[in-house]
Amino acid sequence: MSIQHYLPEEYELLLPRSGRRLLMLVFGGLIGTVAGLIAPSGIAWKGGLIFSAALAFLAGSSALWSP
Amino acid sequence: MVGTIPPMVHGFRKRELAWIYLGSCIVGASATGTLLSLLGGMVTGWRGLPFSAVALASGGAAVLCSIRELNLLPWPLPQFCRQVPSRWRYTFPPAMSVTLYGLSLGVGLGTRIPFSTLYFPLIWAAASGRPYLGAWCLALFGLGRGLPVVWYSAIKTDTHSIIHGISILRPLVQLVNGVILAIAGSGLLSVALRWR
Numbered sequence: 001m002s003i004q005h006y007l008p009e010e011y012e013l014l015l016p017r018s019g020r021r022l023l024m025l026v027f028g029g030l031i032g033t034v035a036g037l038i039a040p041s042g043i044a045w046k047g048g049l050i051f052s053a054a055l056a057f058l059a060g061s062s063a064l065w066s067p
Numbered sequence: 068m069v070g071t072i073p074p075m076v077h078g079f080r081k082r083e084l085a086w087i088y089l090g091s092c093i094v095g096a097s098a099t100g101t102l103l104s105l106l107g108g109m110v111t112g113w114r115g116l117p118f119s120a121v122a123l124a125s126g127g128a129a130v131l132c133s134i135r136e137l138n139l140l141p142w143p144l145p146q147f148c149r150q151v152p153s154r155w156r157y158t159f160p161p162a163m164s165v166t167l168y169g170l171s172l173g174v175g176l177g178t179r180i181p182f183s184t185l186y187f188p189l190i191w192a193a194a195s196g197r198p199y200l201g202a203w204c205l206a207l208f209g210l211g212r213g214l215p216v217v218w219y220s221a222i223k224t225d226t227h228s229i230i231h232g233i234s235i236l237r238p239l240v241q242l243v244n245g246v247i248l249a250i251a252g253s254g255l256l257s258v259a260l261r262w263r
Contacts, residue, residue: 018138021137021138021139021242021245022139024137024242024246025133025134025245025246025249027246028133028245028246028248028249028250028253029130029249029250029252029253031250031253032249032253032254032255032256032257033254033257035250035254036253036254036256036257036258037257039258044118044122044262045195048118048121048125048191048255049191049195049200049204052125052187052190052191052192052204053203054207055188055247055248055251056096056187057207057210057211058184058243058244058247059175059184059185059188059208059211059244060092060096060175060207060208060209060210060212060213061211061214061215062182062211062240063172063175063181063208063211064212065181065237065240066180066181
């Protein structure tokens with residue numbers, strides 16, 4: 001069964017327009033700022049490297065969409 | 068890439084090719100991480116940069132990248148616009164061609180970069196100045212790049228459905244990348260300003 005079978009028919013309409021994307025940026029920024037403010041100082045390098053490794057995995061799996 | 072690799076590894080008898088592709092992706096990506104951290108180490112005298120400087124640089128880059136990925140201000144990514152040669156599929160034996168594809172795509176820098184998320188671990192690998200950390204960090208890029216292909220090699224849907232299904236999900240993937248970059252960037256910026 002193909003992937004599009006699992007998507008709603010109005011899938012493209014569900015994708016946010018520029019106003020909502022700006023809100024997502026602000027909302028994501030707020031979440032990150034709060035997380036950064038409450039993060040304990042002992043996890044600096046270790047936490048950063050684990051986070052960057054997670055983003056590396058995301059970048060790798062997203063690379064499937066390269067032309 | 069999606070039109071080249073999945074057709075090569077799709078099907079029960081070709082599943083081992085997908086595992087070879089995954090292994091080569093991890094090796095190529097680890098090589099990039101090692102090289103970048105060696106360069107970073109040489110520049111910083113093997114001590115790495117101070118954490119607040121790394122957090123400020125990578126946080127600022129992540130916020131800029133999130134603005135790009137959310138399509139609010141599209142700016143061109145510094146990248147090579149080459150693609151892996153499709154002739155490798157026909158000029159080399161299958162195991163050799165998937166190895167070459169895996170190594171060259173795993174390196175990540177020589178071909179097109181679809182989303183700017185990759186720049187974040189590249190900055191961290193270079194800034195750490197420790198080759199094993201750079202290799203470990205970028206190995207996950209290779210793992211992420213190879214695993215979907217292993218999965219596609221195992222499912223029974225025909226290749227054209229896979230390619231079409233993947234392509235329609237692109238805007239959603241871009242959105243997810245943008246939001247995660249916004250969270251990462253603002254988090255690191257606030258950490259950098261707090262601990263400077």
